[in-house]
Amino acid sequence: MKRFVVTLVLILPVLALGQGGGGRRQTEPVPEGPVPRAASGHPDLSGYWRDDGNANPHGNLGKDLPGFKLPFTPAGEAAHKYNVEHTIDPESLCLPGGLPREDVGDMGFQLIQSSTDTVFIYQYGTFRDVPVDGRKHTEDPDPAYFGEEIGTWDEDTFVIDSIAFKDSKTWADENADPHSDALHTVERWTRLDAGHLRLDLTVEDPKFYQVPVHYRRTWIAAPGRHTREQACSENNIDVSAGHLGFGPGPIRADGTRGYDDPSPLPPLPSKSNPAKTILPPGIQ
Amino acid sequence: MKLNLALAVICLVATVFAQDQINGSLTASEPTTPSKPAPRTPDGHADLGGFWKGDRKMKPGGNIGKDLPGFKLPLTPAGQAALQYNLTKTIDPESLCIPGGIPRHNASGLPFMILQTPKYVAFLYFYTYYRLIPVDGRKHTDDPDPSFFGEEIGRWEGDTLVVDSIAFKDEKVWIDENANPHSDQLHVVERWTRPDADHIHVDTLIEDPKFYTKPFTYQRTWLAGAPDQTLAEYACSENNIDKDHLSPGPGDILPDGTRGYATLDPLPPPIKPTAPVKP
Numbered sequence: 001m002k003r004f005v006v007t008l009v010l011i012l013p014v015l016a017l018g019q020g021g022g023g024r025r026q027t028e029p030v031p032e033g034p035v036p037r038a039a040s041g042h043p044d045l046s047g048y049w050r051d052d053g054n055a056n057p058h059g060n061l062g063k064d065l066p067g068f069k070l071p072f073t074p075a076g077e078a079a080h081k082y083n084v085e086h087t088i089d090p091e092s093l094c095l096p097g098g099l100p101r102e103d104v105g106d107m108g109f110q111l112i113q114s115s116t117d118t119v120f121i122y123q124y125g126t127f128r129d130v131p132v133d134g135r136k137h138t139e140d141p142d143p144a145y146f147g148e149e150i151g152t153w154d155e156d157t158f159v160i161d162s163i164a165f166k167d168s169k170t171w172a173d174e175n176a177d178p179h180s181d182a183l184h185t186v187e188r189w190t191r192l193d194a195g196h197l198r199l200d201l202t203v204e205d206p207k208f209y210q211v212p213v214h215y216r217r218t219w220i221a222a223p224g225r226h227t228r229e230q231a232c233s234e235n236n237i238d239v240s241a242g243h244l245g246f247g248p249g250p251i252r253a254d255g256t257r258g259y260d261d262p263s264p265l266p267p268l269p270s271k272s273n274p275a276k277t278i279l280p281p282g283i284q
Numbered sequence: 285m286k287l288n289l290a291l292a293v294i295c296l297v298a299t300v301f302a303q304d305q306i307n308g309s310l311t312a313s314e315p316t317t318p319s320k321p322a323p324r325t326p327d328g329h330a331d332l333g334g335f336w337k338g339d340r341k342m343k344p345g346g347n348i349g350k351d352l353p354g355f356k357l358p359l360t361p362a363g364q365a366a367l368q369y370n371l372t373k374t375i376d377p378e379s380l381c382i383p384g385g386i387p388r389h390n391a392s393g394l395p396f397m398i399l400q401t402p403k404y405v406a407f408l409y410f411y412t413y414y415r416l417i418p419v420d421g422r423k424h425t426d427d428p429d430p431s432f433f434g435e436e437i438g439r440w441e442g443d444t445l446v447v448d449s450i451a452f453k454d455e456k457v458w459i460d461e462n463a464n465p466h467s468d469q470l471h472v473v474e475r476w477t478r479p480d481a482d483h484i485h486v487d488t489l490i491e492d493p494k495f496y497t498k499p500f501t502y503q504r505t506w507l508a509g510a511p512d513q514t515l516a517e518y519a520c521s522e523n524n525i526d527k528d529h530l531s532p533g534p535g536d537i538l539p540d541g542t543r544g545y546a547t548l549d550p551l552p553p554p555i556k557p558t559a560p561v562k563p
Contacts, residue, residue, distance in 0.1 A: 039326040094521035144517040229431040233381035
């Protein structure tokens, strides 16, 4: 039976990673103090950054728009319908989430800043490398999930300008909102203090969106954590057994992906009400 | 129809070659001018950061027994059995988009990047794999989860970055390109140095008492790439059509210790156009 197991697929690794710190979200202290600086004099954005819990609805590129309503063009509307009805979540297939999807998810990431490169390391074993060496966009860059990314500093804000995105097997967010190969993202990353990193994101995609979309959120420094190895293609039985359905599943009224009214769980087993193991016919 | 894995390797090489066109060559030659001293980070350590490329003279590539007489690994009977199993029953994990792990990546012919911060050193590899090594005084944990890169702990001994790794997976892992095995008892100690600006060197100690009768070593030097070289994105699982057509094992191992075909059929002669091609 086809199921929207995607949500489970996303949640399970987080639970496992949570042993490294995810469960401490509520009590984990927020580092205080001034913005640390690199030897170059720029703010040092390095560290593990966790979701602050306020970027609601998570996973929705239209978070900051009235009614979370994205300004689709007719082509964008058609592409959205196609994603919902005909595409499997690319991340469930171990494809990179790409931009802007990685910016709107609810998982933390590791940032490593050197004098020439800034690297974002994500869950699922994906990273992106942003060169920060004065180079410009090339004339005919190959399309990629993260695009061709160029980093610059605008005073204390780290700016990433990205073009040349793939236009197939890509979702712009968790909700299967689309983007085209005309996507252009500008990320402005500002470390407000020791504990907070803010993103101001502008998404332009004239093929699929009538006007640019703005998105803003903040992450919290979690110096005790780091990203862990995840071998996405190892035993990915949901893919190999063909159990994934198309699209993100239902989108709730609050703009997030998932079921509004899940069936209640059965009561926990106890001594008086022990768990029953039901075996398939023929198995003793 | 089952294809030999070598074909998949060719596909990977073709993709890598495409990247070669974008990012410059994948191997480097010795510099013709004297090297500058190794740079240092603000906290006083040798700076290992950069884009590092192999030297075509390093032979045999992909063989963790490179530095042993006859490239002969000291396999225990269990290790011999594991090698036979790998050769006959396992598909190259990297062809299935599973991380190569350590020490396999250190024997690879592909370049890599290092980024170094005071608390972490990150190694970034082709196929979009990375490893993140904490260098903050922590010790190995009591019961680490097994992984392809193991639980890696870094520390500085003078100008040497020492990476001590335990807790490896023992399934779907090859210790090198040639399908040599390792067990969950693997313990790897890498000692990374940067003798000058143009070179980075590793001395590796590999212990695995289940599969190898004694510890052995592997050493290698890489050369600095151009300052603007970076790793391009690589979506391993995108359209991996070979996945369902691969045979077990690495294919033939040549007398020189590398993986590949001993004899290649000659290519057919080039086709001569008989008439001008009309647009």
